[in-house]
Amino acid sequence: MNLLVKNDLFDYKNRYIMQFENAFKFSLDSLLLAEFVSVKKTDKNILDMCTGNAPVPLILSLKTNSFITGFEIQKDIAYLASESVKINNIENIKIINDDIKNIDKYFNKNYFDIITCNPPYFNTLDNGYKNKNDYLTIARHEVMINLEDIFxxxxxxLKNNGVFYLVHRSNRLDDIMFYAKHYRLNVKMLQFISTKSDGELNTILVKCVKNSKSGVRVLKPICVDNLDTYQHLFEGKC
Structure with missing residues (x-):
């Protein structure tokens, strides 16, 4: 059985996150996604799909009083998310332990102002894949949900003109652009990220707007290697 531990949520003041000592830690991608999100005062409801142990909702709650719902399919991980919300005494976050494909049981269509997602990245399974219930297999591979489901x-x-924010691997950009076009979530902004100073731009942040006009801004690439903080990294850009 994994030991439950309380950790600082990187350098975010008064934000803590519950994690298993030897498994399933939040990732840099979640921090980047949360920082990439821009919330307006008029935004009332936010959905975080594939929320994990809720790093994105926890960070977004520092930006807004909007109500944030996190969906997590894995029972143990959803428990971590709920405990994370509890230890931070946050009232505007709710965690739902269910398959996001069952969302119709909880919400009407056209309900959310913003939807975020840090999804499973790999559309094929490694040869070492053994157990469909393994935490990391479900989190990293499209065994429970795929990119088309997410779009x-x-x-x-999303409401009309609602905003969808996604973090993904750059090598899936062709799939992202295809499904964005197909589901009328027009890509409005792309931010390429390098995690090493001499590395490739292996991560991408995507901003889509429902039923918007076409036209994409491609922001200057950013290297996040050895940064002391990710707070306000995209301020003034998004």
């Missing part, structure tokens, strides 16, 4: 849900549950 379809985002389109159906």
């Amino acid at each position: 379809k849900i985002a389109y159906n549950y």
Whole structure:
């Protein structure tokens, strides 16, 4: 059985996150996604798909009083998310332990102003894949949900002109652009990220707007190697 530990949520003041000591830690990608999100005062409801142990909702709650719902399919990981919300005494976050494809049981369509997602990245399984219930297999591989599912849900549950934010691997950009176009979530902004100073731009942040006009801004690439903080990294850009 994994030991439950309370950790600082990187350098975010008064934000703590519950994690298993030897498994399933939050990732840099979640921090980048949360920082990339821009929330307006008029935004009332935010959905975080594939929320994990809730790093994105926890960070977003520092930006807004909007109500944030996190969906997590894995029971143990959803428990971590709920405990993380509890230890931070945050009232505007709710965690739902269910398959996001069952969202119609909880919300009407066209409900959310913003939807975020740090999804499974790999559309094929490694040869070493053994157990469908392994935490990391479900988190990293499209065994429970795929990219098309994510775009379809985002389109159906965003309000008109609602915003969808996604973090993904750059090598899936062709799939991202295809599904964004197909589901009328027009890509409005792309931010390429390098995690090493001499490395490739292996991560991408995507901003889509439902039923918007076409036109994409490609921001100057950013290297996040050895940064002391990720706070306000995209301020003034998004």
